[in-house]
Amino acid sequence: MARGTSAGFDRHITIFSPEGRLYQVEYAFKAINQEGLTSVACKGEDTAVCVTQKKVPDKLLDASTVTHMYQLTPNLGCVMTGMQGDSRYQVLVAQHEANNFRYRHRYDMPINDLCRRMADINQVYTQNAEMRPLGCSMILIGYDDELGPCVYKTDPAGYYCGHRACSAGVKQTEANSFLEKKFRKKTNYGKDETIQLAITCLMTVLSADFKPNEVEVAVVSKDDPKFRTMTESEIDTHLTAIAERD
Amino acid sequence: MATERYSFSLTTFSPSGKLVQIEYALAAVAAGAPAVGIKAKDGVVLATEKKHKSILVEEHSIIKVEVVTDHIGMVYSGMGPDYRVLVKQARKVAQQYSRMYQEPIPTTQLVQRLAAIMQEYTQSGGVRPFGVSLLICGWDADRPYLFQCDPSGAYFPWKATAMGKNFINGKTFLEKRYTEDLELDDAVHTAILTLKESFEGQMSGDNIEVGVCSSKGFRRLTPAEVQDYLANIA
Numbered sequence: 498m499a500r501g502t503s504a505g506f507d508r509h510i511t512i513f514s515p516e517g518r519l520y521q522v523e524y525a526f527k528a529i530n531q532e533g534l535t536s537v538a539c540k541g542e543d544t545a546v547c548v549t550q551k552k553v554p555d556k557l558l559d560a561s562t563v564t565h566m567y568q569l570t571p572n573l574g575c576v577m578t579g580m581q582g583d584s585r586y587q588v589l590v591a592q593h594e595a596n597n598f599r600y601r602h603r604y605d606m607p608i609n610d611l612c613r614r615m616a617d618i619n620q621v622y623t624q625n626a627e628m629r630p631l632g633c634s635m636i637l638i639g640y641d642d643e644l645g646p647c648v649y650k651t652d653p654a655g656y657y658c659g660h661r662a663c664s665a666g667v668k669q670t671e672a673n674s675f676l677e678k679k680f681r682k683k684t685n686y687g688k689d690e691t692i693q694l695a696i697t698c699l700m701t702v703l704s705a706d707f708k709p710n711e712v713e714v715a716v717v718s719k720d721d722p723k724f725r726t727m728t729e730s731e732i733d734t735h736l737t738a739i740a741e742r743d
Numbered sequence: 744m745a746t747e748r749y750s751f752s753l754t755t756f757s758p759s760g761k762l763v764q765i766e767y768a769l770a771a772v773a774a775g776a777p778a779v780g781i782k783a784k785d786g787v788v789l790a791t792e793k794k795h796k797s798i799l800v801e802e803h804s805i806i807k808v809e810v811v812t813d814h815i816g817m818v819y820s821g822m823g824p825d826y827r828v829l830v831k832q833a834r835k836v837a838q839q840y841s842r843m844y845q846e847p848i849p850t851t852q853l854v855q856r857l858a859a860i861m862q863e864y865t866q867s868g869g870v871r872p873f874g875v876s877l878l879i880c881g882w883d884a885d886r887p888y889l890f891q892c893d894p895s896g897a898y899f900p901w902k903a904t905a906m907g908k909n910f911i912n913g914k915t916f917l918e919k920r921y922t923e924d925l926e927l928d929d930a931v932h933t934a935i936l937t938l939k940e941s942f943e944g945q946m947s948g949d950n951i952e953v954g955v956c957s958s959k960g961f962r963r964l965t966p967a968e969v970q971d972y973l974a975n976i977a
Contacts, residue, residue, distance in 0.1 A: 506753075510753070511871060512753050512764060512871045513764050513767030513768055513770070513771060513871055513872070513874070514767060515763075515767055515770070516767070516770055516774075517767050517768065517769070517770030517771030517772070517773070517774055517874065518771070519871075519874075609804065613827070616824060616827070617824070617827060617828065617831075619824070620824035620825065620827065620828060623824065624825065624828075624864070624870055624871055624873075625748075625869055625870050626749055626753055626869040626870065626871070627748055627749055627869050649804070654822075654824060655823075655824025655825075655827075656823055656824055657805075658795075658800055658801065658804050658805045659800070659801035659804025659805070660799050660800055660801060660804075661798075661799050661800075661801060662799045663799055663800075673797060673799065676799055677797060677798055677799055680798065680799055681798060
């Protein structure tokens with residue numbers, strides 16, 4: 498077995514380590530937690546939802562400009578978790594890809610195709626030494642007319658797949674355990690149930706009660722397939738419903 | 744998007760004459776999910792484990808046994824994202840061949856071209872080798888083919904082989920079970936048994952994938968068909 502490293506650069510650029518690992522990719526995953534936020538997404542019978550924390554660290558900041566939810570096509574959107582600069586760049590590329598597809602093929606890019614394309618782009622950064630992987634994870638939600646509600650996630654390693662529910666960020670592990678418990682029992686949640694499940698998950702793992710301006714929620718559903726972020730009053734309605742349920 | 748490439752290769756010789764990046768890439772392959780390929784008299788079978796880390800993942804959103812052309816299929820062990828790149832390249836290469844020569848690409852040609860691509864990444868500037876080994880199966884000229892492509896760009900024709908975790912046990916198992924006059928059905932059966940050797944938990948149509956290639960072409964078995972084969976194992 499070769500001793501030592503490949504001149505010690507396996508931690509600095511994306512080349513293999515002696516065990517066959519890519520350290521730069523693993524570090525990119527850690528970078529997702531830098532911001533200290535968590536996002537959750539899940540889907541029910543006819544609805545897909547994504548939720549993320551909205552932390553405005555400075556009172557002088559214009560809160561209406563702080564967002565992690567982005568629309569990619571009319572019926573498809575994403576929530577970004579991780580380094581903000583990298584997130585914005587990845588969204589720009591995704592919007593470009595989706596638009597290009599629409600121009601060339603005359604129909605909106607399906608969610609699984611867009612996710613696969615973003616994942617393939619992420620893979621290039623893990624194989625070329627001159628570019629580092631991006632420190633952000635993209636969770637896409639959309640209502641596909643063939644596949645129904647969809648939640649897809651891609652990460653810095655270039656891996657992607659479809660989920661019934663998933664999470665990203667600091668409390669990812671706890672959120673996934675919470676979601677696994679819920680989805681083991683039932684998977685066909687109704688629209689309001691799905692939204693409240695996502696919000697409850699975030700509240701539970703962060704041990705916090707949210708005010709409507711501390712959380713962002715985006716939803717797509719069968720009767721309203723346009724990707725849109727909810728207004729504060731809509732979020733308030735759901736928060737009240739959750740509080741009353743308990 | 745990209746930019747100034749490194750003008751030098753990162754895969755360089757060690758004093759003992761080894762290309763360590765390739766060795767490390769093979770380590771990445773050996774850590775991957777098991778994949779098995781068996782050549783029968785009348786066809787070839789490919790099979791792989793497709794375990795997901797969580798019940799939240801949609802089992803059928805990801806496909807591992809991929810169709811390259813009507814008569815060629817492939818599967819891998821190692822890093823999924825790298826595999827997707829090679830599937831894309833394989834499909835493109837096959838299309839370019841059939842456009843130029845107006846006939847389906849022979850399996851040997853596809854394997855040679857794909858292996859050349861993999862070799863490029865061991866010698867070009869600023870890139871690392873692919874962290875996958877591929878199993879490519881095909882049917883042309885009235886006979887079955889099974890090839891393995893390694894990260895180094897080397898390729899090997901096999902009668903039967905296993906890759907990924909526990910591949911040594913898998914190969915030993917196959918050495919005992921393989922006969923020259925295996926039929927396709929038996930080969931599928933044997934492939935599933937080989938996977939079972941290293942499988943933790945209960946196998947089902949949702950956590951393994953099987954593809955078969957014969958004179959009728961290459962296709963992936965549906966989860967229901969896989970379940971039928973599993974039911975026939977004790």
